[in-house]
Amino acid sequence: MISDFYPVVLAVLIVLASMISIKWGISISIVEIVLGIVAGNLGLLEPESWMVYIASLGGMVLTFLAGTEIDVSVMRKNLSECIGIGVGSFLISFVLVFMACDYLLNWPLQSALLVATALSETSIAIVYSIILDMEFSGRKIGTILMGSTFITNICTAAALSVLFMRPGYETLIFIIASILILVFSYKYSNTLFESKTFSMTSNELELKYVFLLIILLIFFATLGGGQALLPVFILGTILSKPFSHTNKNDMLQRLQTVAFSIITPIFFIVGGAKVSIPIIIGSIGIFLLIFVIRQAGKFIGVYTIVRATLSRYHMYVTLIMSTGLTFGLVAAAYGLNNNLISSNIYSILTGVLVLSAIIPSIIGNKYFTPTEEDLKRSSS
Numbered sequence: 001m002i003s004d005f006y007p008v009v010l011a012v013l014i015v016l017a018s019m020i021s022i023k024w025g026i027s028i029s030i031v032e033i034v035l036g037i038v039a040g041n042l043g044l045l046e047p048e049s050w051m052v053y054i055a056s057l058g059g060m061v062l063t064f065l066a067g068t069e070i071d072v073s074v075m076r077k078n079l080s081e082c083i084g085i086g087v088g089s090f091l092i093s094f095v096l097v098f099m100a101c102d103y104l105l106n107w108p109l110q111s112a113l114l115v116a117t118a119l120s121e122t123s124i125a126i127v128y129s130i131i132l133d134m135e136f137s138g139r140k141i142g143t144i145l146m147g148s149t150f151i152t153n154i155c156t157a158a159a160l161s162v163l164f165m166r167p168g169y170e171t172l173i174f175i176i177a178s179i180l181i182l183v184f185s186y187k188y189s190n191t192l193f194e195s196k197t198f199s200m201t202s203n204e205l206e207l208k209y210v211f212l213l214i215i216l217l218i219f220f221a222t223l224g225g226g227q228a229l230l231p232v233f234i235l236g237t238i239l240s241k242p243f244s245h246t247n248k249n250d251m252l253q254r255l256q257t258v259a260f261s262i263i264t265p266i267f268f269i270v271g272g273a274k275v276s277i278p279i280i281i282g283s284i285g286i287f288l289l290i291f292v293i294r295q296a297g298k299f300i301g302v303y304t305i306v307r308a309t310l311s312r313y314h315m316y317v318t319l320i321m322s323t324g325l326t327f328g329l330v331a332a333a334y335g336l337n338n339n340l341i342s343s344n345i346y347s348i349l350t351g352v353l354v355l356s357a358i359i360p361s362i363i364g365n366k367y368f369t370p371t372e373e374d375l376k377r378s379s380s
Contacts (some may be wrong), residue, residue: 038274085151
């Protein structure tokens with residue numbers, strides 16, 4: 001195989017995904033995942049080490065951009081809703097999936113706990129992509145979706161840490177470094193963004209600064225055996241204020257352009273390429289069982305809260321909060337690398353995550369998308 005074949009395939013898939021998304025009006029992240037599955041199972045794409053790293057960076061960049069969508073004032077007004085939806089989204093799914101894996105499938109305890117943790121999350125990447133695609137940025141529904149997703153993933157990250165991480169001095173270094181980076185960003189980022197000396201569009205210093213902070217958080221997270229998703233999300237929330245006040249008011253748009261052109265497509269395509277269709281077909285009963293139980297847990301945990309706290313678009317919020325991918329893929333990789341799950345379980349888990357990213361989002365956007373009138377009423 002020619003050494004540059006896989007990068008060529010990757011580049012073709014990135015362009016092809018955009019064309020399909022525009023042609024048929026499907027969320028581009030969904031198209032990228034599907035193309036990754038097809039290419040991976042046909043042997044056309046085998047992720048190389050640099051692709052895997054860029055993919056992990058892409059997930060973090062999406063997480064950062066999602067953090068910038070949080071309107072703190074709106075979230076504060078809807079904090080009880082966000083907490084209720086977020087906790088419900090995590091808890092019921094976690095309990096039901098764990099019971100299925102432990103009691104019905106008789107998987108090892110560690111495997112059952114890892115799978116339950118990975119499937120309890122709601123995908124920051126998918127939710128953020130939908131917010132952009134449906135133009136929910138700056139609206140109440142967008143903030144509630146992102147806020148609830150954030151709470152869900154806090155619960156998932158906490159479960160992953162409590163159940164599997166073995167704290168050591170590296171973990172302490174990660175925590176301290178994350179706090180220092182976040183405090184520094186909060187206090188001094190605005191100085192850089194507003195500086196007439198350093199704020200030069202041609203050099204894109206602000207974007208390089210953001211990437212530096214994200215990569216630093218990834219480095220210390222890896223050192224400490226943890227994950228940088230939550231610190232990166234908080235970083236995005238912290239920097240959303242400098243973004244909104246900077247004299248380069250299009251800086252966030254430029255960051256999105258850089259991310260969505262090459263970095264985040266690699267994240268979705270590589271994630272899809274890791275799904276083994278033969279393994280899933282060979283375990284189709286187990287695959288469908290876990291998927292159905294996971295989605296049922298999400299529906300019960302979210303819909304009951306949404307119905308009681310929001311006056312409109314209950315089903316839409318429930319479906320979007322039922323998507324999974326980002327943190328689930330991270331947890332799945334952690335489990336595989338630390339021998340908590342087998343390669344077969346990894347393929348089943350990854351397949352469930354990918355399917356949960358595709359089906360609820362397609363159904364929600366096609367049949368339950370809030371009307372403009374609903375959005376205006378909800379914000380009034």
